[in-house]
Structures are given as C-alpha cells and as structure tokens.
Amino acid sequence: MLSHEDNELLTRVGGGAPMGAYLREHWTPAVRSERLVADGAPVRVRLFGENFVAFRATDGRVGFVDEACPHRGASLALARNEDCALRCIYHGWKIDVSGTVVEVPSEPADRQADMADKIAIDRYPAREAGGVVWVYLGVHGDPPPFPRLPYDGLSADHVRVLAAETHCNWLQAVEGTLDSSHVSILHQSWLGSSSGSLGETAQDSAPRYESDETGYGIRFAAIRHSGDDHLHVRVTEFVMPWTAYIPTGDEDRIAIIGTPIDDEHSRQWFIRWNDDHPLTEDTDTHFWYHDLTVAPDDFTALVRGKDNWGQDRALMSDGHFSGFTNLVLEDVAIQESQGPIVDRSREKLGTSDIAVVKTRRLLLGSVRAHENSGAVFGRQDPLAGPDTAGVAMTIAATEDWRTTASGEARYV
Ligand code: FES
Ligand SMILES: [Fe+2]
Structure with a gap:
C-alpha cells in the first residue's frame, strides 16, 4: 500500500511534476525509425503531456521539435518537409533539423535574418538506435550519455519493434512487466500450451x-517449484527508470519499455531481437506478437471501440482462460482496466507483489534525490546495464540461480 501523496509523486509526469522532470533526464523512445521517411509527413508524438513532431529531413537526419510553430502556434504536423527543414504552411517560417528557425518570410526582407537569429526555441537532441528514434527532453542542457542497449548495432532484420498507446498511467505499464505471479494466471492459456520454460x-x-x-x-x-527437486527461475532485469528485460521462452530476447504520453496515457515499446540470426516469420505469428504487427505504431487501435478490449466469452466457454487472442492484449486490457491512474492506497499487497514494491521504492528514492540534488539514478555510468537479458532456467534445488544466470545460461 502506498500513501496518496506517494502515488501522486510516482505517477504524475505533466506540468513540471517531479517524476516528469526526473524521467525527462533519460533518453526516451519516441517513434519507430521506419515511420519517418525523408521529406515525408511529420509525425505527431506526445510525451510528458506535451506535443511534438518528429520528421526525417532530406538528408536522412531526424528532427524533433515542438508541434506548435514558434510564430503563432500552427501545427507543424501540417508543415511541408523539404530542404532539410520543416516549412510551416501558415506563414512559411522554416525550422531546420536542429530546431533552429532559419527563415521568417513573413517579415520585411531587411529584417528577416536578424529576426530569425533572435528567436529562442527549445532544442531536443534526437538519436536513432535499435529501430527507434530516442529523444532527450531534459531541461538541463546537454543530454546524458546514450544508454547501452543490447540490440543497438544489430542489422534491421534482427530487431522487431512494436509500440502501443495504452489508456493508463506509465507506472501501470512498467509494473505489469515486473509482476511475475500474474504470468501463471493471466497468461496460462498461452503458456500452458508452450513447451519448455514458459x-x-x-x-x-x-x-x-x-x-x-x-x-x-x-x-x-x-x-517456482518444478517437480520435487528442481526450481524454475525467471530472472527479469529492471533498468531504471522504465525498461524490463524479461525472459521470452525462446531464443529471441525482449525489452519492454513503458513511457509516459501524459498522466493518464502511456506508450509501451516491445523490442524483440536475436543476436545471432535474423528474426523469422515465427516472430510475427508467435503469441507475443500474433495479429499485432499490422499496427506496429499502436496495436491497441485494434481493440478500441470493442467491448472489454475484445474479450471473447465464447473462447472462454471453449476453455481459454482469459478470452483474449493475444498475450500482450491480456496485459493491456488488465492495465487499462485498473483505471487511468490506479489508486495504490487501496491495494492489498502480498508477498508475490514484492517486485512491484521494490521498484516503487527505488523510483520514489530516485525522484526525491533528483528533486533535492539533481542526481539522476543510473545515469552516472553510461555503460551501466545488464550483461544478460531476461533469463528463464530450470535448476537443481541445490543450485544458486545467481551463479547459473551469470554462467552459460541463455535466454531459453
Ligand atoms: S504560425 Fe507558422 S509561420 Fe506563422
Ligand atoms: Fe503479462
């Protein structure tokens, strides 16, 4: 159970809220790289309760700017994307890929250069890695070192990225990835049919x-117990402030990242990769991704407007536990069903909720430290990050999972 005040501190991200300020100090996934086409349509991106547009310039670089034109606020999602810049279609102001206003044709010719020079605007560094555009939206100048991402540097066919916009607070998304006990219940119809560790x-x-x-x-x-003398161990790596590397049950690996769109909406990222070979068609038909790849930028659009997120009672009558045709949609439905911001002061927590409790504690400590001293937990070492992704393994009851997880165990 959490006090109302702590729940507010953990969840609110907009309007200068301390958690928003802390989270903004991290490189933030914003849009799938593939979605941005050179000289193509700018893409609206909402993060931390603010509206931006991302665009790919003529030369392939990515720009990330406020959606509102600095002149009088017309949407730059409507802008022309040409000559390595956006040109607002209202009065023709031109904003280059660094976010600098470089032309103000609405002014008299002798004033244009001087005026363009004087317009101060926020600049947002953007960088591409792992098929995603990452942005730095912090307010303290230089961006932090870019984090170590285990899928960075792989060729495009080794990595598959899906995103979803969920109608709930970012922490519900993150907590869902860390709560292992639900896996055996909510996902049982998918996992029960799998071979191996799942x-x-x-x-x-x-x-x-x-x-x-x-x-x-x-x-x-x-x-978990596995027979009389073995244990089944699922190791999840949580990387502050919002990434979970969880075991997949096969040789692919996955990172799930839950980021705030605003206080009551989040964007979840599912980044699946294989170090050794290109992902196969099986990746798209696997129950993680089944049916979702047709809407890679927001697969929850597939269930919007349907009763109970598309839950199928006939399927349940036929023996399916949850009635959802996809494992990830099971998670989305549950997280949204908790409400826009779940009231954690009303929870009744047990021992199986310990991962959620510890994560909240770490986040609370980190947001307070940032508020008090500007320190950003986990950012001091640019190479900080797990050596392995999530691991699932069956070991003898006498074995220590720590030893095995750091040894030859792989992501099975
Ligand atoms: S509002 Fe964009 S140029 Fe005037
Ligand atoms: Fe789940």
Whole structure:
C-alpha cells in the first residue's frame, strides 16, 4: 500500500511534476525509425503531456521539435518537409533539423535574418538506435550519455519493434512487466500450451522472489517449484527508470519499455531481437506478437471501440482462460482496466507483489534525490546495464540461480 501523496509523486509526469522532470533526464523512445521517411509527413508524438513532431529531413537526419510553430502556434504536423527543414504552411517560417528557425518570410526582407537569429526555441537532441528514434527532453542542457542497449548495432532484420498507446498511467505499464505471479494466471492459456520454460511457469502460480539491487536498477528472480527437486527461475532485469528485460521462452530476447504520453496515457515499446540470426516469420505469428504487427505504431487501435478490449466469452466457454487472442492484449486490457491512474492506497499487497514494491521504492528514492540534488539514478555510468537479458532456467534445488544466470545460461 502506498500513501496518496506517494502515488501522486510516482505517477504524475505533466506540468513540471517531479517524476516528469526526473524521467525527462533519460533518453526516451519516441517513434519507430521506419515511420519517418525523408521529406515525408511529420509525425505527431506526445510525451510528458506535451506535443511534438518528429520528421526525417532530406538528408536522412531526424528532427524533433515542438508541434506548435514558434510564430503563432500552427501545427507543424501540417508543415511541408523539404530542404532539410520543416516549412510551416501558415506563414512559411522554416525550422531546420536542429530546431533552429532559419527563415521568417513573413517579415520585411531587411529584417528577416536578424529576426530569425533572435528567436529562442527549445532544442531536443534526437538519436536513432535499435529501430527507434530516442529523444532527450531534459531541461538541463546537454543530454546524458546514450544508454547501452543490447540490440543497438544489430542489422534491421534482427530487431522487431512494436509500440502501443495504452489508456493508463506509465507506472501501470512498467509494473505489469515486473509482476511475475500474474504470468501463471493471466497468461496460462498461452503458456500452458508452450513447451519448455514458459510451460513450466504456468505450473506454479505463487513464485517466491529474490532480488539484487544493481547499479542500473534491480534484478528480480521469480522462483517456482518444478517437480520435487528442481526450481524454475525467471530472472527479469529492471533498468531504471522504465525498461524490463524479461525472459521470452525462446531464443529471441525482449525489452519492454513503458513511457509516459501524459498522466493518464502511456506508450509501451516491445523490442524483440536475436543476436545471432535474423528474426523469422515465427516472430510475427508467435503469441507475443500474433495479429499485432499490422499496427506496429499502436496495436491497441485494434481493440478500441470493442467491448472489454475484445474479450471473447465464447473462447472462454471453449476453455481459454482469459478470452483474449493475444498475450500482450491480456496485459493491456488488465492495465487499462485498473483505471487511468490506479489508486495504490487501496491495494492489498502480498508477498508475490514484492517486485512491484521494490521498484516503487527505488523510483520514489530516485525522484526525491533528483528533486533535492539533481542526481539522476543510473545515469552516472553510461555503460551501466545488464550483461544478460531476461533469463528463464530450470535448476537443481541445490543450485544458486545467481551463479547459473551469470554462467552459460541463455535466454531459453
Ligand atoms: S504560425 Fe507558422 S509561420 Fe506563422
Ligand atoms: Fe503479462
């Protein structure tokens, strides 16, 4: 259980809220790279309760600017994208890829250069990695070092990125990735049919947690019984402030990132990759992604307007536990069903919620430290990050998961 004040501190991100200020100090995934075409349409992106547009300039570079034109606020989503810049279609002001106003044709010719020079605007560094455009929206000048991303540098066919806009606060999205006990219940119809480790996860709905704090977040192990003398262990790496590397159940790896659109909406990123070979068609038909790749920029659009997020009662009558035709939609439906911002002062938490509790504690400590001293947890070391992604493994009851996870265990 959390006090109302702490819940507000953890969840509110807009209008200068402390959590928004803290989160903005991190490189933030904004839009899929593929969505931006040179000289193509600018794309609206809402983050932290503010509206921006992303665009790809003539030379391939990416610009990220306020949606409102600095002149009189017309939307730059309507702008022409040409000559390595956006040109507002209202009075023709031109904003280049760095965010600088370079032409103001609405002014008399002898005043144009001087006026363009004097217009002060916010600049937002943008960078592409892993098929995603990342932006820095902090208010303290230079961006932090770019984080170590295990999928950065792989060729495009090794990485698949999906995004979803969910109608709930960002922390509900993050907590959903760290809560292992729901996996055996909510996802049982998908996992029960899987071979290997995910099938084992379905066997024990009451995992015991162990965790280690790391320089970048927390490593959680959800430990389940597997027969009389073995344990099934799912190790999730949480990287502050919003990334979870979770075990996939196969040799691909996945990162899930929950970022704030505003206080009551979040954008979730599902980045799946394989270090060794291109992803196969199976990736698109796998129950993680099944049916969702047709809407890669917001797959929740597929269930908008449907009763109960498309839950199928006939499917349930036929034996499916949740009635959802996709594992990820099960998560989205649950997170949105908790309400725009879940009231954590009314929760009744148990031992299986320990990962959620520890993560809240770390986030609360970090947002307060940032408020008090400007310190940004996890940002001191640009190479900070897990050596492995999420790991699932079955070990002898006498074994220590820490030793095995750092040894030859892979992402199975
Ligand atoms: S509002 Fe954009 S140029 Fe005037
Ligand atoms: Fe889930």
